[in-house]
Amino acid sequence: MTAEANPSPLRLERGRQAAPQVFDHLRERILALDLKPGEVLSRVELMEQFGLSQTPIRDALLRLAEEGLVDIFPQHATMVSPIDLTHARHTQFLRRSIELEVVRTLALAADATVVATLTANLDRQKAMVNTEDYQSFWALDQSFHRAMYEAAGVPDLWRLVRSRSGHLERLRKLHLPTPGKTMRIHSDHSLIVRAIAAGDPDQAQRHLRDHLAGTLGLVDTIRDRYPGYFRD
Template sequence: MKSPEPRLSSSPISGPSMRAIPASARIYELLRERIVGGEMPPGAPVSEKELAERYGVSRTPVREALLRLADERLIDIFPQRGTFVSHISVEALRDGMVIREALERVAVRHAAAKVTDADISELRLILDRQQASEQASDWAGFHAEDEEFHRRVAILSGHPNLWRVARQEKVQIDRCRVLHLPISGRREMVMGEHRAILAGLAARDPDAADRAMAEHLGNVLPGLDELLRARPDYFDADVRTTSEGEPAAVPLRTVRRKDRPTR
């Protein structure tokens, strides 16, 4: 049975140095996870009122979360028509891969120069958990450990913000990868590529770690053409038209931020 939606408390996280996490940030993370994981498919309507009731908050933090998701091209906001989960942007996929490769190759080179034996052991544990998820056909767990491996490499580089930027820019890639994991034979290859990255790190060899990371990221989306054929409804069309043949409305997210009307 599906677990009930979480109600968001306004109380801060326990601990003397912890600040309260704004409701809008928590709603953003919850919705982002549902969209990336495919629980909210492309084209699904999104209601501010229903989300506010579901999470036990006012509509203001929901609206703030939706605007943030719109900036990530995960939500389309159409004036006078409604709000919908966006289709996957092929253009954003390609841009995301260029940005991700640039950032993560820098991160792994820096990490190779700083990594300790304890760090290597921690990375091995992550890959062990990923292997266990693969054997259990736990695709969500496999993806989560994949994310954790790359996040830890960024942290070990001494520049953790590299992962924050990469995570945001690769969100359309993640949507494709989640779609592809259950039907792909690539999971074993991913594990081998991760082990090659780890070997470069363990050898404290920035060049080897960089080569392994470049090869890994170059293979992230080998099945894009297959996905485009199998699930065209999940992707942006170059030109969308209405049933009457007229051009479709342009969502607010395509308007540059500086040109948006003042609220």
């Protein structure tokens, strides 16, 4: 992580503790692959970048380490962690288990307001399909799934899954630019919403299972394309 010459400190929000803000900023950059696996995070540079002392920087890095997003080597360096495929598969198992129940719950209720909320998100996704603005499409994908958790009354489980998803999300980010991938995601989401609207929990679960299987089924291809990004 190379600091620019005389960088201006990033502005932090007043009234919020500094360490959580540093954590949020670095986490988003790691998940977006702006900070790539294996990249060194200099504490001195981070202190200059944020205009902070060592303590909040250390606390933010420790939280990132707890999520498996950085590896801390005492007295040596802190590095963005490689993608751990075992961790990604475990997270996928957790997420699939929860979301199968989420879509079942929504389909059994078949609430028109929920369907309208999800459909509005789908419309925004569709507008992004043929662009190369993958970051914006990714944000819509995340908000689609978060909306389902919230509609099912389990928003805390979304936060739990998110806190475990760093390796899986980076793997999915690497897959997203593949030609046709955004169109496939939009199509999968549309099928899930149709099943929810029709009050068909079995179909909703089937489409959800198919949707979540895509990226991990192509791990070898993705790993061959980005060989330095993965833990041996």
